[in-house]
Amino acid sequence: MPTIGELLDVLEEIAPAHLAMADDPIGLQIGRKSDKFSPCVVTLDITPEVLNWAKEKGAEAVVAHHPLFFNPPRDLAGDSLQVQCVRLAMANSIAIIAAHTNWDAAPGGVNDTLARMLGLADIEAFGGDITVQDCKMVTFLPADGLDSVVDALAGAGAGDIGLYKRCAFHSEGLGTFEPQEGANPIVGEVGSRETTPERRVEMRFSSHRRKAVEAALLSAHPYDQPAYDIWDVSTEAHSLPRIGSMSPTTFSEFVGHVDRSLGSSSRGFGHAGKKVRRIAVVGGSGGRYWLSAKLAGADALVTGEVRHHEAVEAAETGICLVDSGHYHTEQPGMAEMRDRLESQMPTANFLLFEPLPGHCGRP
Structure with a gap:
C-alpha cells in the first residue's frame, strides 16, 4: 500500500x-x-x-x-x-x-483541461504571472562517482529542463588538496598534498528544490568534504491562464457552446453579435485576468467568477466575459x-x- x-x-x-x-x-x-x-x-x-x-x-x-x-x-x-x-x-x-x-x-492541469473541453486549438499560456528562480550547482568528484551523484541529484529534482530529465554537463580537470588531521580522504593521505583527476559536474534546478538537491549531494558524494557552489542563474515566468483559437462565431452562440461543453448555465457579458475567435480561459476566480487576456489578443475570456467592476471595465474595452462558475x-x-x-x-x-x-x- x-x-x-x-x-x-x-x-x-x-x-x-x-x-x-x-x-x-x-x-x-x-x-x-x-x-x-x-x-x-x-x-x-x-x-x-x-x-x-x-x-x-x-x-x-x-x-x-x-x-x-x-x-x-x-x-x-x-x-x-x-x-x-x-x-x-x-x-x-x-x-x-x-x-x-x-x-x-x-501542463494538463485545470486550465489546459478547460481549454480542451471547449475544443480550442493552438492552446498556449499567457500572462507570466508566476516567477520561478532557477539555480545551478557545480561540484567536483572522481570519475567513478559521476553516475551515482548525478542520479542522486536528478532524483532530488536537479537536471529537469523542459521535457528532458537528468540534464548535466561535466568536464575533466585536476583537483588539488591537502587532507588535515581528522579528515578521511578516499584519495591521498593526511598531511600530504595530492593532485588527482576529477570531473566538474553542473546541473540546474528550481530554487524551491535547493534543500533537497543539497542534501542529495552531501549524501551521495564520495568525498567526506565535497566542494560545491550554488548560485542563482535565471528566472522563468509561468502562467495560469491559457488562450486558444476556434472557428469564428457570435458571442451569443459561443456562450451556448460553453454551456453545452461544460454543462453550465453561464452568464455572458458582451455584445451578443460580436464575433469571437481567440478565447482565453481561467478556471475559478479569473475575472481579474480580463486585461491580460485582452492584451494577449483574446476576444472573450471564460472563467469561473466575474465581479461587477470587472464586467464593467471589460465591456469598455470590447472583450467579452463568460462566467460559468467555479464548479464547471x-x-x-x-x-x-x-x-x-x-x-x-x-x-x-x-x-x-x-x-x-x-x-x-x-x-
Whole structure:
C-alpha cells in the first residue's frame, strides 16, 4: 500500500509546487508522510460532506483543489466549517492535501483541461504571472562517482529542463588538496598534498528544490568534504491562464457552446453579435485576468467568477466575459487529476467526488 509521502512525490511531478502562486498554502495540510493510504478521494473542495463520503468509502487521503487552510483557525473550539473538517479528518485518520494554483498552471492541469473541453486549438499560456528562480550547482568528484551523484541529484529534482530529465554537463580537470588531521580522504593521505583527476559536474534546478538537491549531494558524494557552489542563474515566468483559437462565431452562440461543453448555465457579458475567435480561459476566480487576456489578443475570456467592476471595465474595452462558475470550470481539471494519479499510482485507488446539484457549491 502506498504512503502519503509517495503520493506527494507523484503530485510534485503532476503539479510542481514551484508553479504555485506566492503564499498559496498547497501540499500536506493534515496527516503524516509515513501514513499509508488507499483509496484516495479527489475533490474540488473540502467540506464535511466530502469527508463523510470519504469515510464511507474507506478513504485515508483526500486531494483537494481548494486548500482547507487559507487562514488557519486560532483554535478548534468552535464549530466553523474549517473546524468541523479538521475534526472529521483527524477522527477518521484522513490526510488532506491541496493542489491549487500549481495545478491551475501545470501542463494538463485545470486550465489546459478547460481549454480542451471547449475544443480550442493552438492552446498556449499567457500572462507570466508566476516567477520561478532557477539555480545551478557545480561540484567536483572522481570519475567513478559521476553516475551515482548525478542520479542522486536528478532524483532530488536537479537536471529537469523542459521535457528532458537528468540534464548535466561535466568536464575533466585536476583537483588539488591537502587532507588535515581528522579528515578521511578516499584519495591521498593526511598531511600530504595530492593532485588527482576529477570531473566538474553542473546541473540546474528550481530554487524551491535547493534543500533537497543539497542534501542529495552531501549524501551521495564520495568525498567526506565535497566542494560545491550554488548560485542563482535565471528566472522563468509561468502562467495560469491559457488562450486558444476556434472557428469564428457570435458571442451569443459561443456562450451556448460553453454551456453545452461544460454543462453550465453561464452568464455572458458582451455584445451578443460580436464575433469571437481567440478565447482565453481561467478556471475559478479569473475575472481579474480580463486585461491580460485582452492584451494577449483574446476576444472573450471564460472563467469561473466575474465581479461587477470587472464586467464593467471589460465591456469598455470590447472583450467579452463568460462566467460559468467555479464548479464547471474547475471540476473537469479534478477529473483529469484523478486519471493522472490513477495512471501513475496503479496500486492505489482514486475516487472522484462529484457533488449533487445544490451541494458543496455546485449550482
